[in-house]
Amino acid sequence: MNAKAKPIAAILALAGGLVLPMPFAQAANPCKPCAPKTRNPCAAKNPCATKNPCAASDRIDPKLVTRPGDYRPYAGKASDLSNEGKRLWSDASLSTNGLSCNSCHQANGAFQDSFAQPYPHRVQMASDRAGMRTIQLDEMVQICMVAPMANKPLAWDSKALAALAAYAADLQKTFVPARAPAANPCAAAPNPCSARNPCAARNAGAERK
Numbered sequence: 618m619n620a621k622a623k624p625i626a627a628i629l630a631l632a633g634g635l636v637l638p639m640p641f642a643q644a645a646n647p648c649k650p651c652a653p654k655t656r657n658p659c660a661a662k663n664p665c666a667t668k669n670p671c672a673a674s675d676r677i678d679p680k681l682v683t684r685p686g687d688y689r690p691y692a693g694k695a696s697d698l699s700n701e702g703k704r705l706w707s708d709a710s711l712s713t714n715g716l717s718c719n720s721c722h723q724a725n726g727a728f729q730d731s732f733a734q735p736y737p738h739r740v741q742m743a744s745d746r747a748g749m750r751t752i753q754l755d756e757m758v759q760i761c762m763v764a765p766m767a768n769k770p771l772a773w774d775s776k777a778l779a780a781l782a783a784y785a786a787d788l789q790k791t792f793v794p795a796r797a798p799a800a801n802p803c804a805a806a807p808n809p810c811s812a813r814n815p816c817a818a819r820n821a822g823a824e825r826k
């Protein structure tokens with residue numbers, strides 16, 4: 618090797634030394650956002666990571682939110698059910714994360730254009746996350762119970778499910794598609810998820826400690 622080539626060789630060796638370990642450095646990066654959840658050490662420390670109600674990647678088990686074969690909905694007077702549904706719409710005790718239906722759906726927020734169509738119809742969240750091609754209104758209520766509200770589905774014959782569906786059906790009549798945010802309802806301002814971020818209070822608590 619001549620004197621001129623030496624520095625070049627040194628640079629190449631140095632570059633190689635930097636480049637080669639990169640895959641390892643990336644694999645070891647504890648905050649790599651696409652790392653599988655089970656191995657992501659950040660998920661455990663970040664209480665919001667697992668509870669983001671708008672996280673699109675979380676799979677919903679379609680069995681939980683599909684009408685059972687022997688489905689018999691609660692029968693009641695439509696106006697009573699709608700009144701009860703209106704009350705429940707703002708009831709945060711239906712969720713495990715401090716959200717109510719109203720946190721996202723106040724003034725018909727977060728609904729996409731599909732909401733204007735008669736049921737059953739295709740809803741993006743249901744097809745993306747539960748693989749359901751079309752859904753009924755009460756199935757959509759159950760999807761929001763399980764996913765954004767982070768709770769169990771309501772009993773299929775419960776008054777609460779019939780009431781929420783009845784109230785949602787009334788809202789549907791007032792829904793104007795143009796008012797719906799575009800493709801990603803979670804990105805819309807004001808972001809319905811950040812407004813009442815259930816993790817914010819907990820983080821504040823943690824800071825006080």
Ligand code: HEC
Pocket residue numbers: 670671711716717718719720721722727728729730731732733740741742743754757758761762765766781785802803809810
């Ligand atoms: C954290 C936000 C959030 C909460 C809380 C929430 N939802 Fe939703 N909901 C959404 C989003 C986002 C959509 C739009 C999904 C889509 O169109 O892909 C939606 C859509 C809907 C739709 C309309 C689907 C359609 O287009 O036909 C209904 C009905 C609904 N939600 C009911 C409820 C009920 C009932 C509750 C409370 C039990 C609730 N949601 C709680 C985020 C939320």
